[in-house]
Amino acid sequence: xxxxxxxxxxxxxxxxxxxxxxxxxxxxxxxxxxxxxxxxxxxxxxxxxxxxxxxxxxxxxxxxxxxxxxxxxxxxxxxxxxxxxxxxxxxxxxxxxxxxxxxxxxxxxxxxxxxxxxxxxxxxxxxxxxxxxxxxxxxxxxxxxxxxxxxxxxxxxxxxxxxxxxxxxxxxxxxxxxxxxxxxxxxxxxxxxxxxxxxxxxxxxxxxxxxxxxxxxxxxxxxxxxxxxxxxxxxxxxxxxxxxxxxxxxxxxxxxxxxxxxxxxxxxxxxx
Amino acid sequence: xxxxxxxxxxxxxxxxxxxxxxxxxxxxxxxxxxxxxxxxxxxxxxxxxxxxxxxxxxxxxxxxxxxxxxxxxxxxxxxxxxxxxxxxxxxxxxxxxxxxxxxxxxxxxxxxxxxxxxxxxxxxxxxxxxxxxxxxxxxxxxxxxxxxxxxxxxxxxxxxxxxxxxxxxxxxxxxxxxxxxxxxxxxxxxxxxxxxxxxxxxxxxxxxxxxxxxxxxxxxxxxxxxxxxxxxxxxxxxxxxxxxxxxxxxxxxxxxxxxxxxxxxxxxxxxx
Numbered sequence: 001x002x003x004x005x006x007x008x009x010x011x012x013x014x015x016x017x018x019x020x021x022x023x024x025x026x027x028x029x030x031x032x033x034x035x036x037x038x039x040x041x042x043x044x045x046x047x048x049x050x051x052x053x054x055x056x057x058x059x060x061x062x063x064x065x066x067x068x069x070x071x072x073x074x075x076x077x078x079x080x081x082x083x084x085x086x087x088x089x090x091x092x093x094x095x096x097x098x099x100x101x102x103x104x105x106x107x108x109x110x111x112x113x114x115x116x117x118x119x120x121x122x123x124x125x126x127x128x129x130x131x132x133x134x135x136x137x138x139x140x141x142x143x144x145x146x147x148x149x150x151x152x153x154x155x156x157x158x159x160x161x162x163x164x165x166x167x168x169x170x171x172x173x174x175x176x177x178x179x180x181x182x183x184x185x186x187x188x189x190x191x192x193x194x195x196x197x198x199x200x201x202x203x204x205x206x207x208x209x210x211x212x213x214x215x216x217x218x219x220x221x222x223x224x225x226x227x228x229x230x231x232x233x234x235x236x237x238x239x240x241x242x243x244x245x246x247x248x249x250x251x252x253x254x255x256x257x258x259x260x261x262x263x264x265x266x267x268x269x270x271x272x
Numbered sequence: 273x274x275x276x277x278x279x280x281x282x283x284x285x286x287x288x289x290x291x292x293x294x295x296x297x298x299x300x301x302x303x304x305x306x307x308x309x310x311x312x313x314x315x316x317x318x319x320x321x322x323x324x325x326x327x328x329x330x331x332x333x334x335x336x337x338x339x340x341x342x343x344x345x346x347x348x349x350x351x352x353x354x355x356x357x358x359x360x361x362x363x364x365x366x367x368x369x370x371x372x373x374x375x376x377x378x379x380x381x382x383x384x385x386x387x388x389x390x391x392x393x394x395x396x397x398x399x400x401x402x403x404x405x406x407x408x409x410x411x412x413x414x415x416x417x418x419x420x421x422x423x424x425x426x427x428x429x430x431x432x433x434x435x436x437x438x439x440x441x442x443x444x445x446x447x448x449x450x451x452x453x454x455x456x457x458x459x460x461x462x463x464x465x466x467x468x469x470x471x472x473x474x475x476x477x478x479x480x481x482x483x484x485x486x487x488x489x490x491x492x493x494x495x496x497x498x499x500x501x502x503x504x505x506x507x508x509x510x511x512x513x514x515x516x517x518x519x520x521x522x523x524x525x526x527x528x529x530x531x532x533x534x535x536x537x538x539x540x541x542x543x544x
Contacts, residue, residue, distance in 0.1 A: 044524075140530060143523040168524070209541060246540060251415040252316075252440070258412060258533050261526070265534050268518060269481060 407438025
C-alpha cells in the first residue's frame, strides 16, 4: 500500500499546521521544537524517521520529494500533503530547499536501563546544551559504533529540529535516555558492568589509546562534558578512569562533538 | 608601552568603520569579510590575532575586555577604541557578547612551498566551501599536530569572519596556502617527500590506523574532500594511498571536519 497523497493548494490549510511557521515556533525557548512535535527535514532524515520509533503522523512536501521517497512510504499510516514549493514556503515560513518534512509525536521516553540493554559502548553527556553539538554527537555515535546516549544534567533537547537535522536523523535512531538523578544514576551504568571513562584535558590523565586498549573486553561509558567547563568535579569523581586526547601545546580544547568522536573512534578501533 | 586607548561615544564615528554593520557586510557574497579585512572576535581570538602574521590595525571593545586583554596589548601599534556596549552594538549592527573586535589587513599570501617548509603533516582540502567546516578544520589541525593547510579548488575563504571565529583564531595561526594549479600542485607536495593520503568512504581502502602506521616515518599530506561528493576522481588518482575511517553499517559519512580530525588524531598518535 502506498502513502495517502493529498494535494493542498492553500498554505493556510489547517492540515498543514504541524509545519506552520517552523522558525518562529522554534524561537520559543519554552517549547523546543514547537508543539512538542519532532520534525524531520529532507529525504534522508524522513527515511530515518520512518525507520525509527518516532512514527510520522504527517508529511509535507513537493512532488519531486514524494517520488524520491517512493516505496519508503509504503504502509505508512500518515498523509503526504503534496504542495508546490511556494505553498510550502508560505506555510513553513521560509524556503526549505530540502523540500520535504515529516512530523511525529514524541515516543515514550526510554529509561537508562532500557538503553543499556545489549549495549557495549554508550556516550554520557553532561551540560551539552548546544543543539548543533548534540546533533553532531548523535551523528558521530551512529557512525562510530556507539550503541546509546545517556543524558546527565544540563543537556539540550536532542529532538529539537536543529539537533535532528545536524544528526542526519540519527537522534531518532540511536536510543537515548535521561538520567533521573545526576550523577547518582551513573551507578546504574556501573551496576550493569560499564567502566566509566571521563574525558578531561588534564595532562595527568591516561591517553585515549591507553585507556581504550585496557578496556577492550569491557562495557564502556564515555563521559563528555560541555565545551569550556568540561565535566563537573562530582561527575569526575564518580568515574573510573580519566582520559585525555593528546593535544598540541598552545591549544585549549576541541569542540565537544569532535572530542567525543575521537573517543568513539578509539573505542571502536580497540574494542567496540 | 601599553595600547593607545581612545574613548568613543558616537557610534557613527568614522574611526569605527572597520567594524561597521558587520553582518550586512558579511552578507555580500562577492566580498567575504567585507572590506577584505580580517576580523577577530572575542578576547581569545584577538590574542591569537596579535600573535599571528595578521597585524591588528584597530580594536573596538568595552572597558572590561580592555582589562582582560591587559598586557597582550603592550607594544601594539593600533588604537583601542573604548566604547560602551550600546555604542558597540549600534556600530557593529548587533549585540556582540564577546565584547571586543580587532581588524587586520590581509597578510601577504603564502605559497605552497613556504607552508611545507619544516612541516611533517599537512591537510589538503578540496571543495570545502562551508565556513564553519573550514574553521573547524583549522581548530582541529592546531589541536592535533597538523603543521599547515593547503587549499585545492572550490574551498571557501578561511579568513572570513565566521571561519576565523569557529577556528578559535587558529585560521590566523596555522599557515595555509592556495594551490595555483589543481590538482597538478600536488606534485609540489610529492616533490617535497610528502605521501598523499586520500580520505574516502570506499570499503576497499586501507583503514586510517593501517595507513598511518606504515607512514609513521614519512611526511604526510591528508587529502579531504567536501562532504557528500568527497574528493574528485582526478584528485583521488593523484594520491598515493586511499584511506577510510571504519564506519558502522547503515551510516553514510561523518562531517568533513570530524573526518579530518580523526585522520589528524591517528597521524599524531602514530607518527606526528
